[in-house]
Amino acid sequence: MTAAFAIREGMNDIDEAPGKTWFWELERAVIDANRCIQCGACVAACPSDSLGIGPDDLPTLVKMCTGCSLCWDFCPRGGLRYEATWKLTGGDRPAGFERTRNRYSARTVSRIPGAQDGGVVSALLIELLEAGELDGALLARPSEQEPWKGEAFLARTRDEVLSCAGSFYNQTMALAHLDLKRYDLPPNPRIALVGTPCELQGLRAMQARPWYWGSSRVDAVVLTIGLLCTKSFNYEQLMVQEVQAKRGVVLAEIEKIDIIRGKLYIYGRDEAIRIEEPIRNFHGAALKGCDECADFLGLAADISVGSVGSADGYSSVLIWTEAGQQAFDMARDRFDARELDAPAAIEKLDTLDKTVAFATLPRPFDPEAPLFIDYEEHLRHYAGGDRAPVEHDAVRY
Numbered sequence: 546m547t548a549a550f551a552i553r554e555g556m557n558d559i560d561e562a563p564g565k566t567w568f569w570e571l572e573r574a575v576i577d578a579n580r581c582i583q584c585g586a587c588v589a590a591c592p593s594d595s596l597g598i599g600p601d602d603l604p605t606l607v608k609m610c611t612g613c614s615l616c617w618d619f620c621p622r623g624g625l626r627y628e629a630t631w632k633l634t635g636g637d638r639p640a641g642f643e644r645t646r647n648r649y650s651a652r653t654v655s656r657i658p659g660a661q662d663g664g665v666v667s668a669l670l671i672e673l674l675e676a677g678e679l680d681g682a683l684l685a686r687p688s689e690q691e692p693w694k695g696e697a698f699l700a701r702t703r704d705e706v707l708s709c710a711g712s713f714y715n716q717t718m719a720l721a722h723l724d725l726k727r728y729d730l731p732p733n734p735r736i737a738l739v740g741t742p743c744e745l746q747g748l749r750a751m752q753a754r755p756w757y758w759g760s761s762r763v764d765a766v767v768l769t770i771g772l773l774c775t776k777s778f779n780y781e782q783l784m785v786q787e788v789q790a791k792r793g794v795v796l797a798e799i800e801k802i803d804i805i806r807g808k809l810y811i812y813g814r815d816e817a818i819r820i821e822e823p824i825r826n827f828h829g830a831a832l833k834g835c836d837e838c839a840d841f842l843g844l845a846a847d848i849s850v851g852s853v854g855s856a857d858g859y860s861s862v863l864i865w866t867e868a869g870q871q872a873f874d875m876a877r878d879r880f881d882a883r884e885l886d887a888p889a890a891i892e893k894l895d896t897l898d899k900t901v902a903f904a905t906l907p908r909p910f911d912p913e914a915p916l917f918i919d920y921e922e923h924l925r926h927y928a929g930g931d932r933a934p935v936e937h938d939a940v941r942y
Contacts, residue, residue: 565612566920568596569937571623574923576603577935580622580834582777584740585721586747587616587623592758598718602780618917619747622834627746628912631844633753634866640844640912642863642892646870648885649862650855655879663860665880666739666770666850667710671703672876673737679768680730682737684709685717692796694780697722699736712802715780716832719744724760737768741777742840745769749845750916768872771843773851773861773891775835775898782830794819805852833932839902839910841895848873854891861885907932 568587575581587604588596592613599605604616617624631640638644652663673679685695686709695713699722700706719740728734738748751763788794794811801812804824811820843849847869854861862882864870885891903910908918908926927933 566614566617566624567612568606568610568616570920570934571604571617571620572606573937574920574927574934575620575622575834577937578927578932580837580932582622582741582743582832582834582838583716583718584621584744584747585718586619586621586625586744586751588718588721589723589747589761589763590615590619590751590759591761594724594760596721598721602716602718604718604721617920619750621743621746622837623923624918624920625747625750626911626914626916626918627743627838627840628910629914629916630746630749630753631840631912633749634845634847642842642888642895644844645863645865646867647864647873648888649864649873649880649882650859650884650886651862651880651882652859653879654881663855663858663880664710665860665862667706668879669770669848669872669876670700670706670737670739672879673768673872674701674706675703676875678735678872678875679737680734681725681728682706682739683719683722683766684739685713685719687713691780693784693799693802699725699728701728701730712804714778714783714802714804716741716744716777720747720761720763723762723765725762725765726760734762734765735767736765737770738766739770740772741774742771742843742845743838745771745843745845746840753916768868769846769848771846771849773841773843773849773853773894775841775894775901776828776831777835778827778830779832783827787827787830788820792820803852836905837902837932839899839906841898842891853894854885854887856886859886861891863891 581603583602593611595606595608595610596604597607619625621627635644651665653668670682681699681701684698684700686698688694688696695715695717697717697719700709725734748763748766756763784796789796798813799811800814803810807824809822809824809827813819847866849863850860864873907930
């Protein structure tokens with residue numbers, strides 16, 4: 546029996562206050578239904594710090610749930626209508642690729658060891674940190690215990706940013722790491738968040754509401770950098786089972802991992818290719834909830850960055866907001882930048898991503914609809930399908 550369900554069972558014969566949505570309802574509709582995308586929004590949203598990260602890298606109840614409903618409200622697979630967050634950054638502008646203020650193909654002038662593609666994200670963050678514009682950047686760094694697993698880390702120096710260079714293809718529950726008390730930061734810190742579109746959707750929604758509770762400093766994030774993304778993967782299923790167990794590639798001997806032009810590339814320390822396969826061969830290891838997302842572009846971000854649309858060795862940089870443009874301009878001397886090489890390639894992948902999402906998402910997709918979806922409405926759309934909430938009952942436990 547899960548801790549959440551045990552607490553709920555202990556409330557027998559006690560009437561609930563009306564209108565409450567509890568963590569165990571998020572649990573049954575998203576986590577137990579295998580739809581969690583591990584963004585950490587529920588942990589960040591909890592005003593009583595009742596949620597944490599379990600050993601399975603999923604949200605879990607660590608103390609009494611108060612039924613405030615916020616974990617449900619801000620979950621991009623639960624109560625948050627994620628496409629409605631796009632208007633929080635774009636206003637009345639179109640919710641698509643044409644919304645960009647500027648588009649570049651860029652790379653760093655000076656090579657950054659271990660950086661992915663053009664090294665733009667690392668160079669940008671280093672410039673902003675050294676200029677005093679940022680006090681830190683929430684990134685992913687390699688785990689010391691599990692090879693090629695990314696874990697959330699707040700980088701505050703050039704060397705710490707460099708230690709995070711490169712890509713990991715698992716989620717890190719990034720928003721669950723916005724409790725900044727353990728860091729030596731100013732009273733009102735300014736940090737950047739580099740994350741997947743779903744992480745930025747949850748953050749943007751929380752920032753659009755007054756935030757006075759809990760330990761998470763969502764207000765500290767002043768710059769968001771989105772990673773062009775069609776899906777993330779379960780670490781154990783992708784790296785341990787598919788790569789190491791099935792294909793015999795020892796994780797400790799991998800030098801670089803990349804997904805480009807529809808293929809997964811894994812390189813050994815001798816720079817030789819160990820795996821070159823269509824990414825569809827690994828879809829069984831992808832997070833199921835990613836299929837419901839039509840936000841390949843990261844429309845809630847200030848800047849989006851990826852490899853699609855640019856020549857090898859360059860990054861595609863999409864500027865969405867004035868804050869994003871100002872940040873890029875500050876670091877402009879660090880880049881060799883030109884007009885985006887192949888916009889059509891990005892548009893093509895964006896269209897494909899939306900096709901998958903619209904075929905998968907059980908509820909109506911509407912960027913103009915209200916930001917939040919109540920639990921009963923969610924049930925009406927998801928009940929009876931392969932993404933239906935999981936029933937908790939005494940027999941099961």
